[in-house]
Every structure is written in structure tokens, then in C-alpha cells.
Amino acid sequence: MAQPFPYTYYACDCYDGNNTSSTKRASQLLQEAEEEERTFDPRSPRANYSLYPLEHLLYCEDCQQVRCPRCIIEETLNWYCPSCLFEVPSSVVKSDGNRCTRSCFSCPLCTSNLQTYSLDQTGESAPPFILECQYCRWSSLEIGIEFEKGQGIAAQLARLGNGGKHIPTNKERDKERERRREVEMRKSRDLLSPSTESTNTDTERDDRPPSHDDLFSNLTAFYKSQVDTQTPSNPFSSHDINFSSPSAYSRIMNLYSTTGSKKNKRSKPSAMREAASSLEGLTIHDPISDAAAIERIKREGWGVTLSPAQKHAQINPNVRFTDEIRPLATLLCTKRSKRCRSCRQILTKPESKITSTRYKIKLLALNHIPRLSIRALNASPPTPVASRTAETFDYNALKPGIPAHFLLHLSNPLFDSIKVTLATPSTTPGKVHSRVTILCPQFDVGANTDIWDDALSSSLSPIKRGSVSEGPAQIEAGKIWDRGRNWTSVAVEIVPGFTNSQGSGSEEQELEEDEDVLEIPIFVRIEYETDAGADDRGLGDSRGSKGEKERREEAFWTVVGVGRIKGA
Amino acid sequence: MSRPSAKKVAAKGEYIETDSGNKVSRRSAITGTANITLGGRTVIMADVVLRGDLHSTRPTASNSGKEGTPTSISIGKCTVVSTSSVLKPPCRMSRGAPNFYPMKIGDNVFIGPNCVISAIAISSHVHIGANVTIHAFAVIKENVKILSNTVVPSAMVVAPGSVVGGRPARIVGEVGEGWGVSGGGAGGGLGVGGGGEEKWVEGGDLRELVRSIR
Ligand SMILES: [Zn+2]
Ligand SMILES: [Zn+2]
Ligand SMILES: [Zn+2]
Ligand SMILES: [Zn+2]
Numbered sequence: 001m002a003q004p005f006p007y008t009y010y011a012c013d014c015y016d017g018n019n020t021s022s023t024k025r026a027s028q029l030l031q032e033a034e035e036e037e038r039t040f041d042p043r044s045p046r047a048n049y050s051l052y053p054l055e056h057l058l059y060c061e062d063c064q065q066v067r068c069p070r071c072i073i074e075e076t077l078n079w080y081c082p083s084c085l086f087e088v089p090s091s092v093v094k095s096d097g098n099r100c101t102r103s104c105f106s107c108p109l110c111t112s113n114l115q116t117y118s119l120d121q122t123g124e125s126a127p128p129f130i131l132e133c134q135y136c137r138w139s140s141l142e143i144g145i146e147f148e149k150g151q152g153i154a155a156q157l158a159r160l161g162n163g164g165k166h167i168p169t170n171k172e173r174d175k176e177r178e179r180r181r182e183v184e185m186r187k188s189r190d191l192l193s194p195s196t197e198s199t200n201t202d203t204e205r206d207d208r209p210p211s212h213d214d215l216f217s218n219l220t221a222f223y224k225s226q227v228d229t230q231t232p233s234n235p236f237s238s239h240d241i242n243f244s245s246p247s248a249y250s251r252i253m254n255l256y257s258t259t260g261s262k263k264n265k266r267s268k269p270s271a272m273r274e275a276a277s278s279l280e281g282l283t284i285h286d287p288i289s290d291a292a293a294i295e296r297i298k299r300e301g302w303g304v305t306l307s308p309a310q311k312h313a314q315i316n317p318n319v320r321f322t323d324e325i326r327p328l329a330t331l332l333c334t335k336r337s338k339r340c341r342s343c344r345q346i347l348t349k350p351e352s353k354i355t356s357t358r359y360k361i362k363l364l365a366l367n368h369i370p371r372l373s374i375r376a377l378n379a380s381p382p383t384p385v386a387s388r389t390a391e392t393f394d395y396n397a398l399k400p401g402i403p404a405h406f407l408l409h410l411s412n413p414l415f416d417s418i419k420v421t422l423a424t425p426s427t428t429p430g431k432v433h434s435r436v437t438i439l440c441p442q443f444d445v446g447a448n449t450d451i452w453d454d455a456l457s458s459s460l461s462p463i464k465r466g467s468v469s470e471g472p473a474q475i476e477a478g479k480i481w482d483r484g485r486n487w488t489s490v491a492v493e494i495v496p497g498f499t500n501s502q503g504s505g506s507e508e509q510e511l512e513e514d515e516d517v518l519e520i521p522i523f524v525r526i527e528y529e530t531d532a533g534a535d536d537r538g539l540g541d542s543r544g545s546k547g548e549k550e551r552r553e554e555a556f557w558t559v560v561g562v563g564r565i566k567g568a
Numbered sequence: 569m570s571r572p573s574a575k576k577v578a579a580k581g582e583y584i585e586t587d588s589g590n591k592v593s594r595r596s597a598i599t600g601t602a603n604i605t606l607g608g609r610t611v612i613m614a615d616v617v618l619r620g621d622l623h624s625t626r627p628t629a630s631n632s633g634k635e636g637t638p639t640s641i642s643i644g645k646c647t648v649v650s651t652s653s654v655l656k657p658p659c660r661m662s663r664g665a666p667n668f669y670p671m672k673i674g675d676n677v678f679i680g681p682n683c684v685i686s687a688i689a690i691s692s693h694v695h696i697g698a699n700v701t702i703h704a705f706a707v708i709k710e711n712v713k714i715l716s717n718t719v720v721p722s723a724m725v726v727a728p729g730s731v732v733g734g735r736p737a738r739i740v741g742e743v744g745e746g747w748g749v750s751g752g753g754a755g756g757g758l759g760v761g762g763g764g765e766e767k768w769v770e771g772g773d774l775r776e777l778v779r780s781i782r
Contacts, residue, residue, distance in 0.1 A: 052744075053744065054746065055743070055744035055745070055746030055747055055749065055769070056744035056745070056746065057744075057746070058745065080727075082725070082726075082727035082730065082739060083724075083725050083727075084725070085709075085725065085727060110736055111736065111738050112721045112724070112736035112737075113721060113723065113724045113725075115722070115723050133721075134703065134721035134722040134723055134724065134736075135719070135721040135735075135736035136736075333727060333730075333739075338745075348745050355709075355728070357710045357711050357728045357729060359745070362745055364745060364746045364749060365746070366746050366749060366750075367749075
């Protein structure tokens with residue numbers, strides 16, 4: 001359970017169809033239809049994708065609508081490593097991938113961070129160095145890897161295979177490929193004309209099956225050569241011309257040959273073929289290694305194998321055993337700016353410095369729509385303070401069938417007072433039917449003016465109720481519970497439903513996970529008048545002439561998580 | 569949850585309030601008070617253990633004879649340390665002897681109940697849930713939320729704006745752009761229990777929360 005009770009989620013209405021580009025008036029139409037026909041069901045599978053806590057929502061002032069992560073566009077400003085907090089230039093991300101290239105690694109077994117330690121016993125940091133997990137104590141020694149330097153681990157690890165084996169660089173791979181190709185060519189020649197038997201010495205060291213990286217580089221080289229022969233463009237324009245490769249050679253030969261051949265080529269492109277040998281990157285199924293793996297599991301048990309999650313985290317998808325794993329370089333994070341999907345207005349733009357947490361632009365929904373919260377009437381305000389032993393309401397044990405009173409609290413972030421209308425289905429959707437009654441569904445909430453304005457003008461005289469501790473205060477239908485400068489609270493009566501279907505005579509219905517959670521969909525509609533000139537962008541409204549007040553309306557669904565109903 | 573003995577003590581006033589507005593529970597266990605600094609309006613609740621006695625024993629060069637007391641724990645303004653949490657400066661063995669390093673905690677940090685914290689630094693506007701363990705030399709950056717029951721391994725760096733959870737901790741999300749912004753929702757002048765709601769948000773200004781604790 002992610003959120004402790006009670007909580008409030010806000011629904012963005014982009015969840016339903018493609019009305020992200022809808023204007024305010026269209027949404028009004030929609031909401032009228034909604035009011036009549038449908039209520040928001042927090043249990044529908046779709047609701048998962050439209051409910052957000054208020055602090056995750058943005059607000060587009062041009063569209064005058066709430067924007068959720070689904071109806072915004074993100075633009076990456078920069079990349080950084082969350083562990084060493086260094087920015088990684090996007091060119092490096094393109095060439096080296098989205099992982100830290102310094103010394104940040106996470107544990108291949110438990111995902112915790114790895115630290116570099118010196119194995120030197122004398123005290124000071126001297127070689128050899130190892131990586132050790134700070135949580136499960138896995139270390140690179142288990143795969144036979146030690147480092148000579150304490151810095152630049154990523155570069156060292158790129159050259160070190162498990163067990164201290166040397167990993168060839170790309171250049172070495174290319175050379176090796178050429179050598180093997182030659183050997184093979186010679187072999188085939190020998191088969192045709194068995195005159196010399198000199199090459200047998202070379203084949204000795206070719207027994208080892210090619211590694212995943214070898215195959216990958218073979219395959220990329222093969223595809224590159226295929227593409228190159230396919231599109232013989234100007235050889236001098238391509239930036240990565242490799243004169244040692246036969247394809248480039250053939251391209252140059254092509255260029256200097258007669259123009260007639262060129263025409264031929266264009267008219268009849270030769271079909272690209274697929275890799276045909278392991279030298280070209282073909283992975284050949286090897287039943288012997290499968291049998292060996294089965295034998296090993298028989299011998300050593302499941303303990304030496306990897307869990308799906310561990311296997312999934314590895315770069316090489318073919319690893320099976322714990323001695324094949326590699327430390328995982330930390331994945332990079334991004335800083336992003338966000339735009340409205342329908343009008344492209346920038347909604348948030350963080351400062352580009354990695355360590356800065358400030359924003360240049362930040363348009364938050366919580367500055368535009370009221371904050372709604374609920375709490376039990378006879379409970380103290382939700383402080384996570386356990387020392388307040390007085391009376392802590394247990395939101396995790398609501399009693400079925402017994403009416404309980406809660407307070408809905410609305411606070412207004414706007415500088416104009418708002419008229420609020422709340423609506424809720426009388427019984428909650430889902431298998432457990434709880435009855436809900438908002439005792440005062442229509443009320444006003446004061447403007448978010450300065451605290452001192454409030455003190456000077458006592459236009460909104462707060463209704464002073466007896467303190468909660470003074471016995472049961474009366475709850476009257478149609479009357480608000482309490483109000484202050486920019487907030488109003490109203491009472492809600494909730495009769496939690498029965499989790500075991502006692503009322504209905506139907507057979508035993510097993511409740512799914514979290515179906516005993518009491519969540520109430522509440523439709524909130526606010527109306528207010530504001531200075532038309534204050535925000536004249538966007539709406540070409542004829543009503544909003546200068547100096548006049550403009551009526552505005554906003555409506556949205558919220559889901560209030562009250563608590564968990566205790567089974568009988 | 570009710571503690572019968574607690575009420576008797578509370579009658580005398582649960583908290584001792586300092587000149588700068590720090591509220592320290594009479595039932596907290598603080599050792600080495602001389603090595604602890606509180607920034608003002610900071611709350612130390614009941615059964616909290618602050619190990620100020622675990623300070624650096626190494627002769628410091630910067631300590632040019634001016635002040636003899638090294639700092640072991642420094643806590644900023646409006647920070648709340650909830651019940652039964654333990655703050656213990658991180659320790660590293662050097663030449664066979666344990667050496668402690670000073671722990672620094674920023675402003676408006678909320679530390680939930682039953683946490684064990686040995687971080688080297690916790691920046692401002694951090695919200696730490698209940699039963700969280702933060703091992704030695706971890707660094708928690710600004711605007712971070714640590715979910716309840718998380719174990720943050722030793723020396724882990726938690727980047728600004730991230731939500732971490734699990735054992736061991738991993739990044740599970742980002743705090744929203746509205747993290748710590750109360751958005752006018754925080755109405756002033758609400759008496760506690762007078763029908764107001766929470767006047768503070770996670771990661772936000774904790775002044776109202778501090779005020780309500782008494
Ligand atoms: Zn949306
Ligand atoms: Zn890094
Ligand atoms: Zn580990
Ligand atoms: Zn827009």
C-alpha cells in the first residue's frame with residue numbers, strides 16, 4: 001500500500017478518450033453529461049492511469065486545465081548519474097549508453113550500491129581494489145575480478161572479463177574477425193585443392209565459442225557491410241570509412257568503374273542477406289552447453305542460478321549462473337521540462353544545474369484547484385506523531401454497518417472566493433457498498449487573501465463550534481461544519497459496507513485484494529468570478545471585456561481513500 | 569498504543585522549549601549535549617536517542633585551539649525527529665580504532681518514528697517514513713522521500729527529488745513538482761482540533777507542524 005489513509009487522488013479527465021485538446025467549454029459539456037450519467041469508478045482498471053496525488057499535477061493556464069503525466073510532453077534537459085551526481089553530456093549518452101562511465105555500480109544480486117575497497121592490509125588504499133555490495137556483501141572477488149586502480153572502475157571493468165580474463169577491444173575484435181575470416185578462406189581453398197596442410201596450427205585456438213559481445217560486434221560489422229554494399233554513396237562523404245574493410249574497398253572500386261555499372265546497380269538492387277556464420281554474428285544453438293547447464297544445476301542446485309529479476313538486469317541476456325554476472329553500471333537519470341500536450345505551453349522547467357532543485361517555470365495544479373482532504377470527525381488532525389496518545393482513529397479498521405462521521409476539508413488557493421458543489425454516488429462502486437452522504441454539498445470557500453486582510457475585514461465570521469473534545473457536536477444537514485479564511489469543512493456520513501456479503505443472498509464472493517478499501521469518488525465543481533484582464537490569454541471570450549469580472553468554472557473528479565473496512 | 573505512564577509525565581509538560589524554540593522531550597535520551605546543535609524550532613520527541621557522545625576523536629587541524637568541543641550531530645531549523653528514532657554519527661575503522669564523523673541534518677526534515685539513522689548528511693525538505701534504517705555515510709539530497717520500512721545501504725547517495733523504498737533502497741519514483749508546496753492550502757490561524765486539516769505537507773515547511781506539537 002503506497003499511501004497511508006486518508007488520502008485524496010485527483011482524476012485528470014484526459015483518461016477518457018482523446019479530449020486533451022478540448023477547450024474549457026467542451027469540458028463543461030462533458031462534465032454536464034458526466035453529472036447526469038456516469039460516476040467515476042476508482043476501481044475500473046483505467047482509473048489507475050488517471051488518478052494522481054495533487055502535487056503531481058500541473059496546470060496549463062492557456063487551456064485552463066489540469067495536466068497530468070499523461071497529457072504533457074517531456075523534453076530532456078540533461079542526463080546525470082544519480083549516484084555521483086555528475087552531468088553526462090548527451091553526446092556521451094549517445095556513444096556510451098545510458099549508464100555511468102565513472103565508478104558507480106550496483107550489485108548484480110540485490111541492486112544495492114557497490115563501493116570500491118582496497119584489499120591492502122597495511123591500511124592505506126593500495127591495489128588491488130574490489131567492488132563490494134553495501135547490503136548483501138557480494139563482491140567482485142566472487143567473479144574473480146580485482147582492479148589495479150581505485151578510480152575509473154568502469155573503464156577497467158570494460159577490459160576485464162570474469163576470472164580476470166582479458167576482454168578484447170573493438171579494434172582487437174575487428175582484427176580477430178579478419179584473421180578468422182582469412183583462416184576460413186584458406187580452409188575452404190584447402191578443401192578444394194588439398195595441396196598444403198599448414199593451417200591446422202591456427203585452428204587450435206578457435207575452439208572457444210564466441211562471447212555475446214563477440215557475436216554482437218560480428219553482427220554489427222556484418223550488417224554494416226551489407227548496408228554499405230547496398231547503398232554505394234559517395235565514399236568520401238561517409239565519416240567512418242574503413243579502408244581495411246573489403247566493402248569500402250569495393251565502394252571505391254565502384255566509384256572509379258564505368259558509369260554503366262552504376263546504372264545497373266540502381267535499377268536492380270541486390271537483396272540483403274542474413275548472417276550465415278558465427279563470424280557474421282549468427283548465433284548457433286549449442287545443445288552441448290545446454291546439457292552442461294542442466295548437469296551443473298543437477299550438481300550444484302538452484303543456488304547457483306539467477307532469479308528472473310537478476311537475469312533481467314544483466315546486459316547479457318544469456319547469463320544463467322552466479323559466476324557469469326557482471327556489476328551493473330548505474331543507470332542515468334534525466335532532468336526534464338514539461339509542456340502541455342495540446343498547446344505546447346511550457347509548464348515546468350527546472351534549472352539545468354544538476355544539484356539545483358529550483359525551477360525557472362513551475363505551474364502547479366495545487367495553485368489553481370482546491371485541496372480536498374478528509375479525516376474522521378473525532379480524530380485529531382493527522383499528525384504522524386505517536387506521542388499524541390489521546391484518541392487516534394484507526395483508519396485501517398472501519399466498522400461495517402455503523403455510521404461514522406468524517407470531515408471533508410476544502411482549502412482554496414485562488415485569490416477569489418469560490419462556490420463549491422460536491423457530488424458523490426450514494427453508494428460506493430465495487431463489491432462492498434458503503435453509503436455516503438455529504439451533509440452540505442454546496443458552500444462557499446473564502447479567497448486566499450493575505451492573513452492580515454482576514455483580520456481586518458471580518459466579513460467571513462467563522463462559525464465557532466465547540467471543540468471536538470467537548471462531546472458530540474451537532475451535525476446539521478445543509479450547514480457547513482466550520483470555516484476559516486480560505487477553507488471550509490463539511491461533514492460526511494459514511495456507513496461502511498459489509499465485506500462479507502451478508503445483505504445479499506448471493507453465494508460466497510471472495511473479495512479481491514484491496515476491495516475492502518473504502519474509496520469514495522467525489523465530483524468537485526467550483527465557480528468563481530475573477531478579473532477578466534488578469535489573464536487574457538487563450539480564451540477569446542466576448543464576455544471578458546476589460547475591467548469586468550469573468551465567470552469561471554472548473555470541475556474534476558477526486559477519489560478519497562477513507563480507510564479499510566474491517567471484516568466481521 | 570496508549571502509554572499510561574506517558575500521561576503523568578505529559579502533565580508536567582512533555583517538552584522543554586529552548587530560547588530558539590527547540591522542543592526537546594523530557595523522555596528523550598540525549599548524550600553528549602555539548603556536541604549537538606539544534607537550529608531552532610526543531611522537535612526531538614520522546615524516546616529519541618541522540619548519540620552526541622560519539623564524536624571524532626582525531627585531533628582536528630582546523631580546531632585551532634578556539635573551541636575544544638567537536639560537533640557530532642547538527643540539526644537545522646524546523647526539523648522533527650519522531651518517537652523512538654536513533655541518530656548515531658557514522659563510524660569508520662581507521663588504523664584499528666573507530667573514528668566517528670559528524671552527522672549533518674538540514675532544515676524542515678521529517679524523520680518518522682522508529683528510525684535508525686547514521687547518514688553523513690541529510691539535506692533539507694526530506695521526508696523519512698517510519699521504521700527506516702539509514703546506514704553509515706549515506707547521503708540524502710534535497711527533496712527526497714524515503715518510504716516507510718526502507719533500508720538505505722551504507723554510502724548510498726540518494727539524488728535530489730527522488731522517492732526511494734525497499735530493502736535495499738532503490739529509486740522507485742520522483743517526487744512531484746508540487747513537493748513541499750502547500751499552495752495556499754495551508755490556512756493560517758487554525759486552532760488545533762478546530763476543524764482544520766494538516767497545515768503542512770510532506771517536504772514542505774514544517775513550522776506549523778512544530779507549532780502544533782506540544
Ligand atoms: Zn491528463
Ligand atoms: Zn556515477
Ligand atoms: Zn548486493
Ligand atoms: Zn495547454
